Amino acid sequence: MSTVSPPWAYALQLPHDPRAPGVARATLRAVLGAHGLAELVPTAELVAAELLANAQLHTAGPYALRLRPMESGRLRVAVWDTDPRVPPGFRGEPAVGPPDDAEGGRGLRLVRACADAVGASALRELGASKGGKLLWAECQWGALQ
Numbered sequence: 001m002s003t004v005s006p007p008w009a010y011a012l013q014l015p016h017d018p019r020a021p022g023v024a025r026a027t028l029r030a031v032l033g034a035h036g037l038a039e040l041v042p043t044a045e046l047v048a049a050e051l052l053a054n055a056q057l058h059t060a061g062p063y064a065l066r067l068r069p070m071e072s073g074r075l076r077v078a079v080w081d082t083d084p085r086v087p088p089g090f091r092g093e094p095a096v097g098p099p100d101d102a103e104g105g106r107g108l109r110l111v112r113a114c115a116d117a118v119g120a121s122a123l124r125e126l127g128a129s130k131g132g133k134l135l136w137a138e139c140q141w142g143a144l145q
Contacts, residue, residue, distance in 0.1 A: 008035065009068040014052075016062055021052035024065040028077070031067055037075065040141045043114050044077050047137045050107035051079035054135075059083045061132075070138060074116060078136035080123075086133055090120040116140045 012027050014020035028048050032041050048065060055063035061082035068076045089108045112118055115137035122133050 007069065010066065012065045014063050014065065016056065016060060018056065020063070021049060021056055024052050025049055028065065028067065032075075035069075037141055040075055040139055043139045044075055047077045047111050047114055047139060048079070050111045051077070051135050051137070053107060054087070055079050055081040059132075066134075066136075072138075074138040074140050076136050076138050078134050080132055080134045082132040084122045084131060084133050086120040086122055086135070090118060090135055111137050114139070 010027075010031050012024055014024055025045050025048060028045055029041050032038060032044060037044075044067075052063070052065065059081040063079060063081040066076075066078040066080065068078070070076050087108055089112055117138040118136065120133055120135050123131050
């Protein structure tokens with residue numbers, strides 16, 4: 001049985017490089033394995049992969065993967081990037097899917113379908129903050145044990 005005492009959190013800063021999402025997914029697998037949450041890897045990795053791919057494709061700057069257990073028995077998987085625009089589906093409105101013949105646009109719908117909760121924060125540049133946005137999704141682990 002995993003525990004969050006003492007609490008832990010991880011943040012991995014990533015350069016804007018096409019190899020960065022793969023490095024982040026490998027890190028996620030290692031972190032969850034180390035904390036006894038290996039059963040959560042498939043769902044958390046899918047969520048992270050989609051959020052990381054969006055950061056790589058739609059921004060020009062660095063981005064970061066953040067992992068944090070929540071008191072509710074959920075893992076929060078979050079990705080920060082430098083673009084403050086929050087995509088549809090994370091602004092509180094229902095996610096609108098792409099046309100059936102579209103080559104892309106399904107990733108954030110997958111995140112919403114796999115996660116127990118999703119959210120976003122647009123961040124202003126204050127002091128040391130770099131601004132941008134933080135997209136997050138929470139995956140339940142209590143039901144897995």
